[in-house]
Amino acid sequence: MTPDSPARMPEQVARLLDAALVAELTVIDQGGEPRTDPLIPLWDGEHILMTSSVLFSRKLEDIKRNPCVAVSLSDPIGILTEPFSRATIQGDARVLEDDLHDGWASVLPLWLKKEPVVRNLLKFRFALPLFWERSVIEIKPRRVLWWCNGDTRLDPEIFHIDEVAV
């Protein structure tokens, strides 16, 4: 752990989150095993947000049982930043799903920045209605591991996110 750990998400990791088209979300399944799915990470300056269709809701069930998750930003193709770096963010997740039909629209502006085609797909949501019944996964970051040049053979910088400051 670095002595000057910031209270907020380190700027360089926030940039990664903003740029990443894909991240690997790891949850802990019913048997206590990790389970990883690629998802689009969205960053609102405070939480990592992801949306999941009810069709692919195993991860939602897992998060409700155990909120401890990790998000890995690892893909040099799916993360278009220069210079490239890698990060893993551990945190506590919760599932927001009061309104599966429209509730996730709150993250739509962030989503559209990364996947503009969604705007067109939404015009045909009637063709695949269950896909568009979606929950939002909200992850409160707790600890960040950052490999400045993406080389994970080297020790990462480790940052603790201060709950009070956030």
Place this chain on the structure above:
Amino acid sequence: MRVVEGLSRLGVFTHAVLTLIADDGYPVSVATGFRVVDDTIELDPVSVGEWFLPQPSGSKVHLTFSHIRPRPGVGYDERNYVEFAGILDSSASRWRFRPASARGWAESDIPFLELCERALPQGRRYLASLSQERRIEVKPRMSRGLLFFVATRLPFLTATLVPVVLGVAAAAYERHFNFGLAALTLAGGIAVHLGLNVANDVFDSLSGADEQNVNPTMFSGGSRVIQYGLISLRQMAALSVVFYGIAAASGLLLVVLVGPGLLWLGLAGILISVFYTAPPIRLVHRGLGEIAVALGFGPIMVLGAYYVQTGHYALRPLVLSIPVALLVMLILYANEIPDRGPDAKAGKRTLVVRMPRETVISGYVVSVALAYIALVVGVVLRLLPWPTLIALVTIPLAVQTTRGLRRDYNDPYALMPSLQKNILLHLATGVLMALGTLLAIPFG
């Protein structure tokens, strides 16, 4: 997914993500380099901070491989991932992972839409658990208008419009036309058609055919409103009864207005429609669906519409109905191509299920050819007015459709444009035949 299959797919990935549960209860995931060595995966050692380590040799970990291709301004495609569970040996300078199980998805192997269809049971289970938790039914939402549009498969009504218009045009050629009767005929035809569409979904849901279909398209696999939980089976059954009720009422009114000669034809149309998928007859399960559709949306509707206007039957509308009967039959026939797998599993032995690919394509070509030959022979024998030959301009569309069916026979989603053209072929040919008949009135 078998481990060996997962291993065989790793060539496209740039890195692996090693995942384990740390002592504090949080997962830790770290990217690392890898190479496949026999049936194991050799990894670059990683550093994640000393309190997560050391990893004792023989610990259970997961290894994930993920790939996408960014598409600026669009999003991304080429989604592909594999996750292995297995044992990590970190005692040597290069770590060695021995996979025990694998799961994953490659967009190139399973299209995203198919993946969604395969995930339907999980989606329904999740909604059911939410419903139980909240003590109120949680289900996908759709406006009533859109739900009606989707559940009844409204765009397919062209199959009814064409024969009714053709029958009315044949009557107009003989100087018979009553708008009110034409509208009532159309209303009755539409009601039978929508009743058939909805009943088909009900019986295909009961038989399991729609449930097993993971490759539905906008032209095949039913409306899926039952599978998506938008409407219950019972509600769909009730809707079907309502449509058939309207059809019966319209038919009886027409019988009263124009004479009893229509009764048997109308009754035959409704019975064919009901027993298309309804047990115990289930015409479509016996390879008779195509003939049933050809009769119902061909001679029965054309002659019926003609009779309503003229009060008698004649040979001309019968001959006029042959091309559209063949072409409407081919809509069903081609739409059965992507459905043939699940149909076979559900015991729905359609013609396409019964025949090999080349025979199916040959059957299509012969039927299309017969449709045009019937038109030409009808004109040569002076049964049809010569301007109806204008419908021959759709021949290139038939050729394009045939090529598409042959090319994309095994790819349900690639087939869609051809299925669309096939519907257009019926619509355009039928409308042009009606137009030709009407244009001939001054010469008739």
